[in-house]
Amino acid sequence: ILDNLSPVELESFSRCNRKFQHFVKIYKTSVFRIEKIYGTFFDPPEVIGEFQDLQGSTGLVVSGSTALGFFTRGHYAGDLDTYCQLLHSRVVGHWYQSHGYGYVPTDGQLDDLDADIDRVNAAIRADTPTIAVFEDTDIREYKLHNIAAVWNFQHGPRQIQLVATKYSPLKTILSFHSTCVMNVVTHRAAYCLYPKLTLESRATLLVDMEIPLTEVQAYAVDKYVRRGFSVLH
Template sequence: MESAIGLLLSGSAGYQFFTREMYNSDLDTYCVFEACVVVGQWYLSAQYMFRPRTHQLPSFSADFERMKEAQDGIGDEDTDYNDASIVQVWDFENSTLERIQLIAARHSALEVILSFHSTCVMNFISHRAAYSLFPRTTFKHKAMLVVDNGRETPGSNEGVQKYVERGLKVIHSPSVTRILDTTSDLVAVSPRFVNDSRTWCVPIEFCGSTDPQPDFVEANSFKMEYHHETNKIIWMAITGPGC
């Protein structure tokens, strides 16, 4: 299913994959809004129960339809996120209190990941591979560049603090050397691509009954921009499976 709809795992799960450390955290999953109904039903079939937030309807199907009507302009859109890349977030929980978050992306799952609070969480897993977009900064230098993409996301400061407590230092402005170095993952003088030479990519064995679909997420590119103490990631969302 992941290969057909472009479901991505990110958040702490992506970070843990590369560090081999374990944290008590939710499993964050991302896909385009239209595909969320399939993913949500899949979680329900795996004995996860939908846990509505205060503004959500009691059943997942009903709340998905509410949000679909909002996207069609005939209903109200009520979410916890002031983030243009996110439509809605749904929580699922099993009998052992393990929780999965299903994050609905407006255009692209990768667009949501590139909107995160800092570079240290820009790691994700697709049906073909695990990717880290800023591996040298994150895992070699044990640091994270705080990113401001022009939006305030609730919990972003708490998110930064969480990784400070995990041993990472905060970079507010990278050095000129790193900005100009074309081998640096923080380079600003040349564009970045998913799975370029600065990315860590760990292939994952595909266990499906048919040949896996291409990893369309690798069609995406982005660019770092630095203005005084403001760090931005510039991209144009490419829609499609795994993007």
């Protein structure tokens, strides 16, 4: 029953009596656990704590489907989308590599991660456009002016994308194609920027998209329609 209640409904249910309040408290402790979203990508469990320490020291944040799934209490298969400023990307990339994730260069990237980070830094200093290849249709629809590079890391079937931004990662997240993916998990908390629309109404508002949508845009939006969101524009 509790799985089908929205956050507001859960709060209302918990106020019925002390017994229900106890049930809801146990339920929240069970479902809103960081292990629910990070456990797929990091093991043993102690590594999750190390990852949060990395987030705290570098400003690394998690967004995309993983963050959305934390709030909706659903599981959406896919990559772990992580974001940090370019100046911290080397530390983050090395951490991924030290925990079993191999760097997988895409077209235009150098085979060595350090060399490619140097390439991107040099291009930005020279004010030369950089090429970022996105696997996720969501990211391909983002405004790219704040994105310096995207590096992929693979560990068996698990993949992490490191999106390096020129300025604050939030600048990129606030440029996402629709509101339902504007969610962030930091080292200490998770934030849903449009909780009423996303979690109560199960709706998403398209941002800076013109109708008719392109094929890529329509595919990205349809992914959330299949997940139960109605689309507003």
